[in-house]
Amino acid sequence: MTTEVRGRLGRLLPDGADPTAPLLEVRDLAVRFRTPSGASVRAVGGMSFRLDAGEAMGIAGESGCGKTTTALSLVHLLPGTGRVSAGSVKLFGIDLVPLTERQLARYRWREISMVFQGAMNALNPVQRVGDQIAEPIEVRLGQSRDASRKRAGELLELVGIPRQRASAYPHELSGGMRQRAMIAMALACDPAVVIGDEPTTALDVMVQAQILQLLERLRRELGLSLLLITHDLSVIAETCDRVMVMYAGRVAEEGPVSRVFTAPRHPYTVKLLSSFPDIRTGRRALSMIPGSPPDLRTPPPGCLFAPRCEHAMPVCAVETPPEINSDDGVRVACHLFTAGDAVRRDAASEVKA
Numbered sequence: 402m403t404t405e406v407r408g409r410l411g412r413l414l415p416d417g418a419d420p421t422a423p424l425l426e427v428r429d430l431a432v433r434f435r436t437p438s439g440a441s442v443r444a445v446g447g448m449s450f451r452l453d454a455g456e457a458m459g460i461a462g463e464s465g466c467g468k469t470t471t472a473l474s475l476v477h478l479l480p481g482t483g484r485v486s487a488g489s490v491k492l493f494g495i496d497l498v499p500l501t502e503r504q505l506a507r508y509r510w511r512e513i514s515m516v517f518q519g520a521m522n523a524l525n526p527v528q529r530v531g532d533q534i535a536e537p538i539e540v541r542l543g544q545s546r547d548a549s550r551k552r553a554g555e556l557l558e559l560v561g562i563p564r565q566r567a568s569a570y571p572h573e574l575s576g577g578m579r580q581r582a583m584i585a586m587a588l589a590c591d592p593a594v595v596i597g598d599e600p601t602t603a604l605d606v607m608v609q610a611q612i613l614q615l616l617e618r619l620r621r622e623l624g625l626s627l628l629l630i631t632h633d634l635s636v637i638a639e640t641c642d643r644v645m646v647m648y649a650g651r652v653a654e655e656g657p658v659s660r661v662f663t664a665p666r667h668p669y670t671v672k673l674l675s676s677f678p679d680i681r682t683g684r685r686a687l688s689m690i691p692g693s694p695p696d697l698r699t700p701p702p703g704c705l706f707a708p709r710c711e712h713a714m715p716v717c718a719v720e721t722p723p724e725i726n727s728d729d730g731v732r733v734a735c736h737l738f739t740a741g742d743a744v745r746r747d748a749a750s751e752v753k754a
């Protein structure tokens with residue numbers, strides 16, 4: 402075991418960790434699915450990002466853009482027809498992609514865990530909530546049953562549920578409480594990274610706000626890093642430091658929330674933001690994004706957004722746009738921002754909703 406510590410709790414880094422490496426670094430990740438006809442479809446391609454300690458990053462985009470697939474691929478939870486076909490997912494510098502299930506058990510839930518959408522489906526309906534939280538503590542951390550149950554009670558209180566409710570079954574809790582219990586389960590082994598996959602979907606607005614405040618508080622108090630998958634941009638605006646916008650399995654734009662949401666650059670980000678009420682004022686004449694995402698079984702060449710983009714140029718139909726990093730920390734994959742082309746830069750300055 403290395404002696405380096407991380408986080409405010411002074412936890413030890415796992416064996417084999419590189420203390421100088423980023424907390425989570427994903428490089429050129431590609432995920433493919435096998436269709437019933439035997440064809441192989443690329444659902445995610447060339448995906449790169451990093452998450453630093455204590456940081457919260459949101460992944461946004463339309464349904465089917467690859468947000469959840471990306472999240473599931475990080476922790477080897479893709480359905481049977483999916484596989485990571487390229488790239489690396491490094492946690493503390495340790496690449497999780499080539500690990501066997503047995504090897505991954507050292508990291509999944511212990512170092513990186515997940516809160517799924519729809520707590521009623523994710524919780525076991527015939528097992529008491531406290532036991533469901535205690536189980537990973539006992540099994541994965543090797544603690545005694547008594548110690549695990551005591552810790553489960555503490556975790557329930559941490560997420561705002563009285564520990565006496567540990568004996569309740571999921572159906573005896575409200576929707577908000579079930580989601581809190583899911584968060585307690587994700588925290589059971591004291592992970593460094595928590596992935597939330599639409600953690601507030603299906604909750605009413607009040608409960609949604611409470612869950613977001615809870616995540617924010619836990620991030621502050623525990624030094625957690627959050628990767629938040631959501632189609633709701635206001636959730637990202639309230640909770641995250643950075644946002645990554647995905648389109649058709651690729652990164653369209655990524656950067657600090659304060660910059661991307663106030664001055665979006667990629668034409669898709671502009672359209673996505675204009676299809677939501679204004680993040681700060683709640684007002685805006687909403688507009689639809691014309692057309693629909695490409696069929697990834699037969700993706701068009703060049704930029705995948707080109708058929709829907711009012712700024713498309715001839716180059717967009719033939720060349721995949723490279724990712725351009727700007728000085729203010731924003732990364733954008735669009736030919737309008739290809740360095741050194743004044744004409745395109747002029748066109749870029751006209752991109753607006």
Ligand code: SF4
Pocket residue numbers: 667668669704705706707708710711712713714717722734735736737
């Ligand atoms: Fe539009 Fe071209 Fe940029 Fe794609 S690369 S978003 S088609 S301008």
